[in-house]
Every structure is written in C-alpha cells, then in structure tokens.
Amino acid sequence: xxxxxxxxxxxxxxxxxxxxxxxxxxxxxxxxxxxxxxxxxxxxxxxxxxxxxxxxxxxxxxxxxxxxxxxxxxxxxxxxxxxxxxxxxxxxxxxxxxxxxxxxxxxxxxxxxxxxxxxxxxxxxxxxxxxxxxxxxxxxxxxxxxxxxxxxxxxxxxxxxxxxxxxxxxxxxxxxxxxxxxxxxxxxxxxxxxxxxxxxxxxxxxxxxxxxxxxxxxxxxxxxxxxxxxxxxxxxxxxxxxxxxxxxxxxxxx
Amino acid sequence: xxxxxxxxxxxxxxxxxxxxxxxxxxxxxxxxxxxxxxxxxxxxxxxxxxxxxxxxxxxxxxxxxxxxxxxxxxxxxxxxxxxxx
Numbered sequence: 001x002x003x004x005x006x007x008x009x010x011x012x013x014x015x016x017x018x019x020x021x022x023x024x025x026x027x028x029x030x031x032x033x034x035x036x037x038x039x040x041x042x043x044x045x046x047x048x049x050x051x052x053x054x055x056x057x058x059x060x061x062x063x064x065x066x067x068x069x070x071x072x073x074x075x076x077x078x079x080x081x082x083x084x085x086x087x088x089x090x091x092x093x094x095x096x097x098x099x100x101x102x103x104x105x106x107x108x109x110x111x112x113x114x115x116x117x118x119x120x121x122x123x124x125x126x127x128x129x130x131x132x133x134x135x136x137x138x139x140x141x142x143x144x145x146x147x148x149x150x151x152x153x154x155x156x157x158x159x160x161x162x163x164x165x166x167x168x169x170x171x172x173x174x175x176x177x178x179x180x181x182x183x184x185x186x187x188x189x190x191x192x193x194x195x196x197x198x199x200x201x202x203x204x205x206x207x208x209x210x211x212x213x214x215x216x217x218x219x220x221x222x223x224x225x226x227x228x229x230x231x232x233x234x235x236x237x238x239x240x241x242x243x244x245x246x247x248x249x250x251x252x253x254x
Numbered sequence: 255x256x257x258x259x260x261x262x263x264x265x266x267x268x269x270x271x272x273x274x275x276x277x278x279x280x281x282x283x284x285x286x287x288x289x290x291x292x293x294x295x296x297x298x299x300x301x302x303x304x305x306x307x308x309x310x311x312x313x314x315x316x317x318x319x320x321x322x323x324x325x326x327x328x329x330x331x332x333x334x335x336x337x338x339x
Contacts, residue, residue, distance in 0.1 A: 015329055016278070039330055126330075184330055191319040194272040 003058030005048045006116040007082065008107055009041040011066050011073040012127040025225040027096070037073045040122025042080070042189040043182040047152060048120050049081035050187060056154045057117065059083050063110055065103050067091040071205060078200035079192035085205035086110060090217060094210075097219035099128075102210075104136035109213040111141060116177060118159070123148055123181040134181035144174035148183040259304050266311040267292060273318050278325065 013019060014034040021028055037045075048060045062077035064070040065088040074085035088106050090098050111119050119141075124131035138145035146152070146161030150169065153160045154176075163170045164183045192200075210217045238244045248254045267288070274284035295307055 015326060039326055126333075184327070184334070188323060188327075191273075191322065193315075193319075194269050197272075 004114055004116050005051065005057050005060050005118045005120060006107070006111050006114060007041075007045050007048045007060060007062050007077065008103070008119070008121040008133065009045060009062050009064045009073050009077045010038040010122070010125045010127075011035050011064060011070045012038045012125050015039060015126055021226055021228050025227060027223070027226050035069065035073075037076050038122050038125045038127075039189075040124060040126070040182055040184070041073075041077075042122075043184065043186050044120045044122045044180075045077045045080050045082060046187045046189040047149075047180075047182055048118075049190075051152075051154065052081065052083075061086060061114060061116070063088065063107065065090050065098060065106055065210075067095055074205055075197060075200050076192045078203045078205075079196040080190055082203075084203055087205055087207050088213070089207060089209055094217050097221070098217065099219060099221060100130045100132035100136055102215070102217045102219065104133050104140055105215045105217075106210055106213060107133070107137045108140040109215055111137070111177070113213070118176060119143075119179045121179070121181050123183050134179055138179035141177075141179070143177050143179055145179045145181075146172060146174055147181045149180050150183050150185045152180060152186070259301060259308075262308050263292075263304065266308055266315075269315060270311065270318075273315060273322075276322055277318075 012035065013028070013030065014036045017034055019028050045060075045062065048057070051057045052060050060082040061084055062074050062082040063086045064074050064077075066073075067090070070089075071085075071087050074087055078085055088110075090102075107119060107121075110116075119134075119137060121134045121137070123134065125133075134147055135145060146159060146163065148164040149161045150164045151160075151162035155173070157176050158173050159176055159178055159180070160171065160173050161180060163172060164185070236247065238247055245254070270288055271285065274288060275281050277284040298304055298307065
C-alpha cells in the first residue's frame with residue numbers, strides 16, 4: 001500500500017474550438033489552435049485530489065505524454081492539487097503516431113516504477129475518442145479495472161466503483177492496485193485559478209523519454225485519411241400539400 | 255487609498271483578467287468590460303466601500319468558474335450522451 005495515485009492527463013484541442021481538417025486530409029490543424037486539458041482527464045485529476053483531501057491516499061502524480069507543451073497540461077493538474085508531475089516527452093513523428101497502445105505501455109511502466117496503488121484516467125479523450133487507454137493499461141499490468149466510474153470509494157485495500165453502463169448503473173468491488181477511468185458524472189472539477197497556477201510552478205515535474213522506461217513507441221496503425229463529417233443539406237420550402245407529397249415521393253420517402 | 259487595499263484590488267483584477275481568457279465571447283470583449291467596471295469605481299476612497307466592491311469581484315470569480323464548468327459539462331453531455339427522455 002503505497003498510497004500513491006497516478007493520473008494520466010492529455011493535452012487536446014480545446015473543446016470550444018471549431019476543428020478544421022488539413023487540406024491534404026492527413027490530420028487536423030493544430031498550429032495556433034488553443035489547447036487545454038481533456039475534460040475527462042480533469043475529472044480524473046479532481047477525483048484523485050478529492051481522495052487525497054479525504055486522507056485516503058498520500059500522493060497524486062500527474063503524467064502526460066507528448067511534446068514540450070504538454071508541460072502546461074501537467075501544470076494545470078498541479079494547480080488543481082496534484083503533488084508532482086512526470087512529463088514523458090514524445091515529439092515529432094512519434095507524437096503524431098502516439099496512440100492508446102503506446103500511452104498505455106508508458107503508463108503501465110510508470111505505474112510499476114512508482115508502485116502506484118491506483119491509476120486514474122479519463123474514460124476517453126475528446127480528440128481521438130478512442131476510449132481504450134484505461135482498458136489497455138489494466139490489461140498490460142494485469143490489474144483489475146473499474147471503467148466509466150460515476151462513484152468511487154476506497155474500502156481498505158478494495159475499491160467500490162459504481163459504473164455507468166447502458167440503461168443504468170453497475171456496482172463492483174475490485175482489489176487494488178487497480179485502474180479506474182472517470183465518466184462525466186463522477187465529480188465537478190475545480191478551476192485552476194491564477195494563484196494556484198503560480199504556486200504549481202514550484203512543484204516538481206520530472207522529464208523523461210519513453211526509452212528511459214524501456215517502452216517502444218512504434219505504431220502498427222496507419223492513418224489513411226481524415227475527413228470532415230458530411231455537411232447537412234439545405235432544406236426546401238414547399239407551398240402546398242401537393243408539393244410536399246410530390247417532393248417526398250421524389251426523394252423516395254413515401 | 256490604503257495601500258493594503260490597493261494590493262487586493264490589483265490581485266482581483268489580475269485574477270479576473272486570467273479568467274477572461276476562457277470567456278465565450280472572447281478575451282478582448284471581456285477585457286474591455288472588466289476595465290470599464292473597474293474604472294467606474296476608480297474614485298471610491300471609502301475603505302468599507304472598496305472592501306464591498308472587492309467582495310463583489312470575488313463573487314463574480316465564483317460565478318465565472320461555475321459558468322465555465324456548466325458550459326463544458328453541457329457540451330460534453332450533448333456530444334457523448336443520449337438525450338434523457
């Protein structure tokens with residue numbers, strides 16, 4: 001029982017930004033676009049900090065994989081109350097190919113190295129919508145998993161997790177160490193205020209490379225093309241019922 | 255103006271300015287309004303009155319945080335969850 005919680009935070013394009021696809025269909029435009037912490041990761045951080053405030057755990061460690069700018073995301077997590085940060089630097093081509101499998105390998109290696117009691121992640125990121133990292137991390141560690149958590153309570157060396165499933169809730173009890181992924185209704189994340197961001201600058205962030213953890217970030221996936229969702233067709237106004245029936249017949253609706 | 259209160263007012267202004275970066279109608283819009291609101295009270299010298307105004311500013315900070323949270327929560331709910339019947 002180390003009382004240490006590892007929280008994964010991802011830097012994504014801000015939820016309020018209109019996403020644009022690159023003209024060559026190779027990806028989305030990220031240059032000069034506002035980025036922030038993935039909303040589901042915020043919920044994960046908040047849950048870990050809440051557990052610490054209840055004195056159920058001792059330390060919250062925020063981890064992010066990505067380029068230099070990911071440090072800002074770690075700072076936000078530190079401002080929300082995490083104790084220290086780990087920045088696994090992945091940049092350039094490797095970052096473009098970084099997917100759930102690579103990240104879960106890094107997280108699994110870190111969880112072992114830090115002897116974490118819990119790994120809390122967001123259920124999915126709002127950029128790639130993969131919803132795989134938590135599950136893969138649990139599988140690689142061979143730990144139990146509590147996914148889509150809407151309520152978490154520590155009971156000794158066990159965790160009770162209320163999960164959001166289709167049409168209701170499921171309550172499970174799993175052993176620690178375990179991997180949890182946060183759903184939307186788990187809690188209300190606090191805002192990283194300016195004074196707290198300033199204080200967070202004093203907290204420690206360790207920088208490392210995937211190779212330091214013995215993780216190979218080679219990908220087996222190839223992105224063929226990225227397209228915008230189809231645009232909604234404009235409607236037409238009809239004058240009479242006959243016109244309406246005619247139009248509907250034309251399009252084969254009736 | 256008492257010096258201790260001057261620091262308080264500047265702290266409030268900085269915190270609000272930082273929050274304004276996430277304002278839905280944009281930072282420039284927010285900064286204009288914020289400055290106007292502070293300039294409106296620039297001639298206030300009574301310490302009690304200044305304290306009241308600062309308290310009001312702190313209340314606005316809470317309101318803004320709540321606004322941002324709700325906006326994000328609603329966006330996530332709309333994108334990822336079925337509408338409730």
